[in-house]
Amino acid sequence: MMQPEYKDVQQLLERQHSLADAAEAHGTLAGCLCGAAGYRFEDWLHEILPAVGSGGSAEPLRELYGATAGALLQPDMEFELLLPNDAQPLEERTAALAQWCQGFLYGLGAGRITDGTELPGEVGEIVRDFTEISRAAVDAAQGEESNEAAYAELVEFVRVGVQLLFEELAGARRATSPSAAPLH
Numbered sequence: 001m002m003q004p005e006y007k008d009v010q011q012l013l014e015r016q017h018s019l020a021d022a023a024e025a026h027g028t029l030a031g032c033l034c035g036a037a038g039y040r041f042e043d044w045l046h047e048i049l050p051a052v053g054s055g056g057s058a059e060p061l062r063e064l065y066g067a068t069a070g071a072l073l074q075p076d077m078e079f080e081l082l083l084p085n086d087a088q089p090l091e092e093r094t095a096a097l098a099q100w101c102q103g104f105l106y107g108l109g110a111g112r113i114t115d116g117t118e119l120p121g122e123v124g125e126i127v128r129d130f131t132e133i134s135r136a137a138v139d140a141a142q143g144e145e146s147n148e149a150a151y152a153e154l155v156e157f158v159r160v161g162v163q164l165l166f167e168e169l170a171g172a173r174r175a176t177s178p179s180a181a182p183l184h
Helices: 006-015 022-035 041-048 059-073 090-110 121-133 144-168 170-175
Strands: none
Touching: 006 022, 006 059, 022 041, 022 059, 022 090, 022 144, 022 170, 041 059, 059 144, 090 121, 090 144, 121 144, 144 170
């Protein structure tokens, strides 16, 4: 399934009066998928839209949910962050990356990982790094080429980090799954 364009998701969220922009909403989705078992499209809509069903088509959001969930389940590392395209100013792309990480951390917490920074080993380190990236900004003291390279490295780090977190948290998702709860 193809992931919709950032601008299409952004426009839909603006029309629906979402408090999250497209990057933050996608980060929230990825975080929830990493941290919660059985996370549904409807669950995500309730997280990102103030009034679900307030008119307009949610098809780009459904496509984004399907593409994201599908990519995380694939072993070939096809997961992509929903960010503005490279034609947009670096400041805008960097702010969107920071918002994406902020959304991811929120989603991880909403998905039952109450404090991702307390996770053991490499997984906890990645979450701590995402916290730092959520405060990222363009370094005015660096040249444009250097800033572009740093941005590309951060995007790739986050992309691979999310896939690693998804794999590593599989056991935690199973442990918190409603079907894993004992019957009374």
